[in-house]
Amino acid sequence: MAVVVSAPGKVLMTGGYLILERPNPGLVLSTSARFYAIVKPLLEEIKPDSCFWAWTDVKVTSPQLNRESMESGNPFVEQAVQYSVAAAYAIADKDRKEVLQKLLLQGLDITILGSNDFYSYRNQIEALGLPLLPESLAALPPFASITFNSEESSGENSKPEVAKTGLGSSAAMTSSVVAALLHYLGAVDLAHVKCSSDLDEVHIIAQTAHCIAQGKVGSGFDVSSAVYGSHRYVRFSPEVISSAQVAIKGAPLTEVVLEILKGKWDHERTKLSLPPLLNLLLGEPGTGGSSTPSMVGAVKKWQKSDPEKSQDTWTKLSEANFALETQLNALCKLAEEHWDEYKELINSCSSLKPEKWMEQATKQSQEVIAKALLGARDAMLGIRYHMRLMGEAAGIPIEPRSQTQLLDSTMNMEGVLFAGVPGAGGFDAVFAVTLGDSSNHVIKSWSLQNVLAMLVREDPRGVSLEAADPRTIDIASSISSVHI
Numbered sequence: 001m002a003v004v005v006s007a008p009g010k011v012l013m014t015g016g017y018l019i020l021e022r023p024n025p026g027l028v029l030s031t032s033a034r035f036y037a038i039v040k041p042l043l044e045e046i047k048p049d050s051c052f053w054a055w056t057d058v059k060v061t062s063p064q065l066n067r068e069s070m071e072s073g074n075p076f077v078e079q080a081v082q083y084s085v086a087a088a089y090a091i092a093d094k095d096r097k098e099v100l101q102k103l104l105l106q107g108l109d110i111t112i113l114g115s116n117d118f119y120s121y122r123n124q125i126e127a128l129g130l131p132l133l134p135e136s137l138a139a140l141p142p143f144a145s146i147t148f149n150s151e152e153s154s155g156e157n158s159k160p161e162v163a164k165t166g167l168g169s170s171a172a173m174t175s176s177v178v179a180a181l182l183h184y185l186g187a188v189d190l191a192h193v194k195c196s197s198d199l200d201e202v203h204i205i206a207q208t209a210h211c212i213a214q215g216k217v218g219s220g221f222d223v224s225s226a227v228y229g230s231h232r233y234v235r236f237s238p239e240v241i242s243s244a245q246v247a248i249k250g251a252p253l254t255e256v257v258l259e260i261l262k263g264k265w266d267h268e269r270t271k272l273s274l275p276p277l278l279n280l281l282l283g284e285p286g287t288g289g290s291s292t293p294s295m296v297g298a299v300k301k302w303q304k305s306d307p308e309k310s311q312d313t314w315t316k317l318s319e320a321n322f323a324l325e326t327q328l329n330a331l332c333k334l335a336e337e338h339w340d341e342y343k344e345l346i347n348s349c350s351s352l353k354p355e356k357w358m359e360q361a362t363k364q365s366q367e368v369i370a371k372a373l374l375g376a377r378d379a380m381l382g383i384r385y386h387m388r389l390m391g392e393a394a395g396i397p398i399e400p401r402s403q404t405q406l407l408d409s410t411m412n413m414e415g416v417l418f419a420g421v422p423g424a425g426g427f428d429a430v431f432a433v434t435l436g437d438s439s440n441h442v443i444k445s446w447s448l449q450n451v452l453a454m455l456v457r458e459d460p461r462g463v464s465l466e467a468a469d470p471r472t473i474d475i476a477s478s479i480s481s482v483h484i
Helices: 073-090 095-103 122-127 133-139 171-184 198-216 221-228 238-247 252-259 292-304 307-338 341-351 364-394 401-411 437-447
Strands: 003-014 027-040 058-062 067-069 108-114 229-235 268-271 278-284 416-420 430-435
Touching: 003 171, 003 221, 003 307, 027 171, 027 221, 027 307, 073 108, 073 171, 073 198, 073 252, 073 364, 095 430, 108 171, 122 416, 171 221, 171 268, 198 221, 198 238, 198 252, 221 229, 238 252, 252 278, 278 437, 292 307, 292 364, 307 364, 341 364, 364 401, 364 416, 401 430, 401 437, 430 437
Parallel strands: 058 108
Antiparallel strands: 003 027, 027 108, 027 229, 058 067, 229 268, 278 430, 416 430
16 A cells, blocks of 8 residues: 655745744745655565565655666665654554564655656746746646756766756655655554644654755754644754764664654744735746855854844844734734735735735725735845845845846735745745735736746645545645645
8 A cells, every 4th residue: 555645845935044043933834846755565575585674675766857776866865764764663662563574574665756846947948939937837747857967967976957946855855755654654643643743753753864864954944844834933953963963873773763752852833824815926037046055154154254243134134034924923813803804905905016005995904904014015125135235245145136126026016015035045936925816917027027937836734645646636636635
């Protein structure tokens, strides 16, 4: 019986750079872009001569890369498998260990699929002479092949030619593989879980595997959103993973995993998603991606060289981040308390530029809603301003001039609440948050500016146990998955 689990990509709306240090929060949205892990037995039956304590065979297939191997070659998948199997074994009682051993002796057949949204197909669309519109992306087959760069196609160092769109593919992939394996091996039950200890176990193992695979302990917001969905996040203390880093030097993995599971995971997670009738839109300018680690390194270097100025910038950026969070929470509350007035105002403002929004507020409650909308815009303008200052001081393009021009024109469009560069910034996709039905206007305007609007939207759910292999169903219209 195959187990199919998906995990979403992310957009870090606020908290770029600050999120690396506790207790600075970040607002992270999970998206409709999802990685799928399909786990089933490699062998139908256990061989009669199998050693009961033998290590299991693992076959990993990535159809989009036209790759199949008996060992992954991908460090994220490799660590996900090792830590998931070790966790399942470490927490199993005696009876469960016997069942687990039989499962492992059948081997593990893992298939990994990533939504097209994680990768840029812009070059292919342009080569085909298709317009820079989401319809062109929708015309691609689901889980389209990722071609290899011909210049580096010899040997084992070939790299996928297709650029990534900055949605956190490694975190989503790692989380989907960990969740699928832990469910398959009986360590968690994703069919009946509602943010309980089972999800926490998936999160801890996925965070650990992801950190070990990338060789450093990052903030972890991308894995957290892949597991839990959209939320406000404060990172965990890096020391909690120190025992896993020691494990690389030879400590037994099952002991290490038990220690990590019992460790003090002090990350904070508060439910948060976009208010009703507000929509996330992502646009790909086609200027290539950015290296987040090198940009983070430059910011840290600047902090050391000019601690007073950098602290002042961080304080003001933190205040702007908090202001945006406050306004979004206020809009959620206002939508709940005054739904009809809220809906009427959002729909009216969706076809107008921001300077006209206050005029649409004909009731007192709508005045409060309009002020919250304009307050959110002001907060994002503050965030962008201080992010630009930080980039200029550190000598890196956090909001490059080309992105500034695009974001300014986007924020001046009808029905756009705000726009920005997600996460660490740079040349990755930009995001906009729009009101009501205004997205279509933005999509067409972006196309005229040589920006390809992506198919991605916010989807607040985290890891999900799916009903079937996504290649056999129409994902867009499928509502049969178990949402967690």
